[in-house]
Amino acid sequence: MKRRLCTKVEELSMRKVLLERDDAVAAAAKAGESARSGGGRWVLFSGVTGMGRTALLSEVTAREAAGGAMDVLHASCSPEEAGFPFALVRRLFPEAEEVPFADLPADKEQVVFHRLVTRLAQAAYRRPVLLTVDDLHDADMASRRWIGYLARRLTGIPVLLVLTECGEKGVTVLPGETGTSVRLRPLGPEATARLVSAGGHDADRAELCAQACGGSPALVHALLADLCAGPLPRGLSELGGSRYRDAIAHWIRVRATPGSRRIALALAAAGGGTAVLGEALLQEAAGLFPGHRATPVSTSALGRLFSHRLAREAALAAADPAELGELRGRIARLLDERGAPAADVAAQLLRLDRPGEEWMTRSLEDAAEEAVRGGRVHEAIALLRHALTAPLTPDRRAGLALRLGALELPHSADAGIRRLHAALELPLDHHERAAVAPALGAALVARGRTVTAMRVMRRAGSTVDDGELVRVLQTTAALMASHDAVAWRDAVARMRELAATAPAAIEPLACGLVTEYEVGAGRLSAAETLDRVLPRLAAPVDPRLRSGWLGSAATLLQWADRLAEARAFADEALPAPPVLPDLTDIGRQCLISVRAEAALWTGDFRRVVAENAPLLDACAGQGIRLPHLASMVALARYELGHRAHAHRLLAAIDEESADSSWEWNELRYARAFVHAAEGNRQAALDDYLACGRGQSARDFVSPVATPWRSGAALALVGLGQPARALELAEEELRHARTWGTPRVVGRALRAHAAAVGGRRALESLTEAAALLRTAEAPVELIETLLDLGHARIDTGNGRKGRDDLYEAHALALRLLATDATGDPDTPDGPAAAAATGRLVRATDNALRASGARGPRQVTKSCAVLTRAERRIAELAAQGQTNAQIGAALQLARRTVETHLTHAYRKLGVTRRTQLASRLTGTGEAASAPGG
Missing domain, CATH: 1.25.40.10 (Tetratricopeptide repeat domain)
Known part of the structure; x- marks a missing residue:
């Protein structure tokens, strides 16, 4: 069934082969009318291979000789007989005994020419003659001279001389007063579409033929035949047949001139054709230097054809590997010498068996670095692997x-x-x-x-x-x-x-x-x-x-x-x-x-994920574990409310293979933190104590990195073991005061408060909150404010306690309000993210438990800014740029940007014009549950 369909398509397509050939047919008709009236004319159809010269010649012959209006003499030339003198003439006049088999002196050749014209004229006087010659470029030189001799003597002879010639292989000059030349152009997209639709194909196939056939009717027929059996191909190997590939291969190996073949292969090898090389460079890459080619080669038609992948693949498959390798090397060198992008040079070098010169290795290396900068690591790896095949x-x-x-x-x-x-x-x-x-x-x-x-x-x-x-x-x-x-x-x-x-x-x-x-x-x-x-x-x-x-x-x-x-x-x-x-x-x-x-x-949870998740994703399952980095990303995701993702990250790392690296203690701490946040106090305690054992084995007792004693103390309080909790909390606080930063001391004071309870707890929490407000420690401050609010409410100071909870809730919202990965100069990202983070949930629950009712307006103020953040925010509010602020405060621009990012997030603003009102406390208020 498919074969019958293909045959039908071919028949329909052949009947439409003369699309966009009206001018040629009309020129032949006019010349035929003149010849039949006694005024002989010649018509020469010229075009590159595949333009339908032979089909056009057959159509003209059928039309002009219809009804016996003209006798027909026809011959097709072949390159195999181009060396035989008078071969074409003998095929036109097989019974003429005066046609010699060897070249003659000029005077004797003229005699033969005259007799042949006389013979032809005598026949034409009896009935007009249509003399057709296909592929004149392959004719022997003696016969070509006779054709010229005849063309100059057509006046008064009822002969129509119709010739076809491949313009790539030579140009025959005939007298203009007795005839005309018609150049056959490639079919346009509309004509190609009509040709394809005649066979019942859809618009997608018409578009493919327009792109992959370069306007060549012959290639359109070949491709249509190959497309019959299946869907649109993504490559040459997916065609249903081999006619298209064979047609291009035959042209590359047999029909094309050396110059055209080199241009075609250069276009195919370059990938993007003239768009990559440019016409002059393309000629040079193909080895076609001025004075070194007999006829000029135009790249426009070839460029159109070989801009498509199917045509390029077919040409490269037909090429001689040695010639192709030499061509690729030349293209690469020319691109390199003219400063083309390293990726364009490397695209050629990758197809060589091995780079043989130092400049090739350098180009591959440069292209690899470009690929790395673009995030295309696997491409860079392939380039460097190829570079290592060079002699180094x-x-x-x-x-x-x-x-x-x-x-x-x-x-x-x-x-x-x-x-x-x-x-x-x-x-x-x-x-x-x-x-x-x-x-x-x-x-x-x-x-x-x-x-x-x-x-x-x-x-x-x-x-x-x-x-x-x-x-x-x-x-x-x-x-x-x-x-x-x-x-x-x-x-x-x-x-x-x-x-x-x-x-x-x-x-x-x-x-x-x-x-x-x-x-x-x-x-x-x-x-x-x-x-x-x-x-x-x-x-x-x-x-x-x-x-x-x-x-x-x-x-x-x-x-x-x-x-x-x-x-x-x-x-x-x-x-x-x-x-x-x-x-x-x-x-x-x-x-x-x-x-x-x-x-x-600093609470930049999205930044943690954005900067580090790509590395974790790349390393997943490849032997690089990165337990500390996985812990940081897991905690950031947990804080953002992505609890399932956080659990997957922490569970993906097999601790059975753990060594004594500090990174595993960070992982144990992260797991303990998540357990504690979910109320699983015993599991949290176990992981906190495991972290502590790991740190002690390294002589690491300071709470600066993993405050495991604070976490364990909080878990023990929840498990009803305050005495043991107090022992750990006091030891933590002693080490924290030795270190002396607000974050570490404030965090330890919170754990100490949980262990001691009562009024002493209130004192510890009040001190902790005061310390943490001076630090860039929003998470610790929010957690402390939650505990402080509960403690005040429990001691009968509900108003102050709820104020603490409101502040904690506002800070929690601000942590998620602005995407901290944006540029501080242009923080025009989302004004607010979905408030699903851990701390937002905790503060929401605390406010509801406290009896707070209805919304309350909580002013976004600068109370939680550090001194450095406040100073930089004030200068930014005055209109100074980051560079000017850095110069005034003797800070690096990156440091200014970091501080400004934090200030934006804490103040809940998204642009500089909002800073002044926030710093003075007159800005818009954030809605928080209140009572």
């Missing part, structure tokens, strides 16, 4: 392998680590080896293999005889050691020794690591810590340790509640999404954690 020096190969391993690691930990292992085994000098070993070590740490990472670092250091390089490796290894409790103690001991004698460029990181340990051990206050860190921020640091020092300094600044500065360091070293951070840099691993936790502490 060991150091160049190691550099590419490092970059490739970093890109592969999140998506396949084992593949990335194997890549880095292979790089380390190359014949490298000590400095090159010292660059590869830390990358492999960091990858192993991310994989959870810290012990192996330390072994790699020790082996790398043992082969180095450069003292400074050895200390760089030791310091980097110490940063990795923080993921193993035993190795961490040993590393800190070495760093104490090293800090006393280390070069100035190494000492900051050594000091930072020692300080991290001593903070965790409860030996330093925040002020003492800042006294160590801040002076060293301006000190020169070895470039190989730069990210490690930023990670250590940012960690300490975060603990000290210098959150804007901590985030600024992280933002300096980490890319913005969708680009993933480099996990083969141990310092950047630290900064990833700082960036996430600092945003969580």
